[in-house]
Amino acid sequence: MVMSMLQILRWFLLAAEVWIAGPVLYLCVLSVSAILNTRNRKDTSSSSDSVSSYANFAILVPAHNEEVTLGTLLESLSQLVYPKDWYTVFVVADNCTDNTAELARKTGWVRVYERFDSVKRGKGYALNWLLQKLEEDQSVHEAYVIFDADSVVSPTFLQVMNRELAHGARALQARNTVLNLSESPSAALRWIALTLINHVRPLGRNGLGGSSTLTGNGMCLSRALLMRYPWQAFSISEDYQYYLTLVEKGERVRYVPEAIVPSLHPTTFAQMRSQDIRWESAAGSQSKWWQVTLSLLVAGLKHRDFVRIEAIAELLTPSLSSLTCWCLLALIASLVLRSPLGLLLSFMLIDGLICYIGTALYLLRPPRTVCMALLYAPGYMLWKLWVLLVLKKSKRLTSEWVRTSRSVS
Numbered sequence: 001m002v003m004s005m006l007q008i009l010r011w012f013l014l015a016a017e018v019w020i021a022g023p024v025l026y027l028c029v030l031s032v033s034a035i036l037n038t039r040n041r042k043d044t045s046s047s048s049d050s051v052s053s054y055a056n057f058a059i060l061v062p063a064h065n066e067e068v069t070l071g072t073l074l075e076s077l078s079q080l081v082y083p084k085d086w087y088t089v090f091v092v093a094d095n096c097t098d099n100t101a102e103l104a105r106k107t108g109w110v111r112v113y114e115r116f117d118s119v120k121r122g123k124g125y126a127l128n129w130l131l132q133k134l135e136e137d138q139s140v141h142e143a144y145v146i147f148d149a150d151s152v153v154s155p156t157f158l159q160v161m162n163r164e165l166a167h168g169a170r171a172l173q174a175r176n177t178v179l180n181l182s183e184s185p186s187a188a189l190r191w192i193a194l195t196l197i198n199h200v201r202p203l204g205r206n207g208l209g210g211s212s213t214l215t216g217n218g219m220c221l222s223r224a225l226l227m228r229y230p231w232q233a234f235s236i237s238e239d240y241q242y243y244l245t246l247v248e249k250g251e252r253v254r255y256v257p258e259a260i261v262p263s264l265h266p267t268t269f270a271q272m273r274s275q276d277i278r279w280e281s282a283a284g285s286q287s288k289w290w291q292v293t294l295s296l297l298v299a300g301l302k303h304r305d306f307v308r309i310e311a312i313a314e315l316l317t318p319s320l321s322s323l324t325c326w327c328l329l330a331l332i333a334s335l336v337l338r339s340p341l342g343l344l345l346s347f348m349l350i351d352g353l354i355c356y357i358g359t360a361l362y363l364l365r366p367p368r369t370v371c372m373a374l375l376y377a378p379g380y381m382l383w384k385l386w387v388l389l390v391l392k393k394s395k396r397l398t399s400e401w402v403r404t405s406r407s408v409s
Contacts, residue, residue: 010339013330017345020326023317024352030204031359037207038363041257051166057087057158058134058141062126066149067098069264073151074107082158088141090134091149094126100149123216124238128231141223148217151263152179160259161220170225171246174218174259175199181265181370188366188373189380190265195360196320202255203363210310212255214243217263225251244292247311248299289315321384324353 059077063070070091077089092113093101104110115129127146134141143165147153157174164172176198181191202212216239229249233242243253293312300308318326327349334342361371 006337010337010342013333013337013339013342014345016326017330017342017349020323020330020349021345021352023313023323024327024349024356026313026317027201027356028352030201030208031356033204033207034200034359034363037203040207051163053166054083054086055142055162055165057082057161058139058144059087059089060127060130060144060146061089061091061149062094062123062130062146063091063096063100063104063149064094064126065096065098065100067100067103069150070100070103073147073149073153074104074110076151076153076155077147078107078109079155080153080158081155082162087158088139090130092126092130094123095121120234122234122236122238124231124234124241127238128234131226131231143220143222144226146216146219146221147261148263151217151261153218154260157218157259157261160256164254164256165220165222169254170222171214171251171253172220172259173202173212173214173253173255174220174261175255175257176215176217177260177262178265179262182367185373185376186380187265188370189376191366191370192357192360192373193320194265195364196357199257200356200359200363201314203257205310205314206255208310209306210314211243211247211252211307213314214239214246214253218259218261220256220259244311244315247308248292248295250299250303250305250308252307319384320353320357321381324381325385327353 061070061073074089080087089110090113091101091104091110092115093104094115095117096114101112101114104112113130113133115126117125117129131144143161145158145161161172161174176194178187178191178194181188198215205212219239225246229245229251231242233239233245235241246253293315296308296312296315299305300312327346330342330349331346333339334346
């Protein structure tokens with residue numbers, strides 16, 4: 001009887017490991033695709049990026065009490081290598097109680113809108129309101145780029161986006177990274193996490209022919225796209241919501257790694273709380289999560305569309321912290337149950353995650369301080385699990401957008 005129960009537990013363990021292997025294998029496939037895609041881009045880098053025409057860009061900056069960080073962004077926007085007459089910067093000072101609007105006006109070249117609404121609060125509402133105002137003012141542009149106020153923009157950003165638009169793209173996502181990655185171990189770990197989610201995965205999905213997600217900062221949307229699918233994303237993770245809307249409709253978001261947008265990130269766990277809750281709420285906690293999955297599956301099979309089918313794999317992939325926890329639990333269970341096959345599978349799963357993490361370090365070769373920060377990874381993952389299991393359940397913390405506190409060097 002004891003042996004029979006032990007054998008049942010072993011079979012249950014193997015079934016669990018096979019289930020975990022699905023998302024781990026998916027991440028490994030994306031890692032290989034990202035490496036191959038990087039090499040292919042290097043091989044074709046000698047081709048000219050010039051195009052025969054320029055798109056007229058509207059740069060939209062939703063800002064809520066950002067007087068400390070906004071100046072740095074505006075300075076970088078003033079240095080864009082792109083004809084000055086072909087882009088306009090719009091700042092929407094959203095429910096501000098500081099001097100954000102005055103700071104933007106002092107530049108003399110930024111157009112400022114002020115919005116006050118105590119009910120409809122958050123970035124999604126601010127973007128929707130600003131886009132409506134631009135239409136009312138007949139300020140028509142061919143493409144719209146959205147930046148967070150705490151960012152710095154690479155000088156060639158619009159050149160790169162213009163190239164992609166000229167090649168037929170309608171939705172683009174830049175590479176988001178961490179500006180202050182050397183300030184603290186938590187910032188360095190944030191760089192690794194963002195590189196995996198915002199570079200390795202979308203680069204790999206590019207290579208497979210899938211769609212990148214939209215991450216809110218550095219998004220570029222054509223006017224034709226916004227006219228067909230108006231911005232109606234108002235959740236706490238409005239960027240992910242709009243991405244799912246586009247993919248469901250058969251659109252594809254293209255990732256553009258050459259367009260780089262570093263931004264300030266929290267340097268302590270206390271500062272990271274609101275941001276992590278918002279990020280972890282992006283996919284898994286959506287009230288219509290299964291409906292979205294089913295809708296993507298039905299549409300993907302009906303239209304034989306790989307983009308929709310692949311988006312399901314991205315949607316169903318758990319967080320790295322959850323996967324790591326499950327793999328470690330599988331390893332411990334294999335030792336307790338004395339299951340050689342279970343032990344082999346658990347080591348293979350852990351190796352897969354190591355390869356996935358290693359891809360970020362291999363592709364971008366960060367400073368040694370970032371690699372040393374991996375020593376703090378266990379504490380970081382425990383924090384992420386706490387956010388996922390405890391804080392994310394609080395309706396008070398997930399019902400509206402909360403500004404993330406940051407330290408400014």
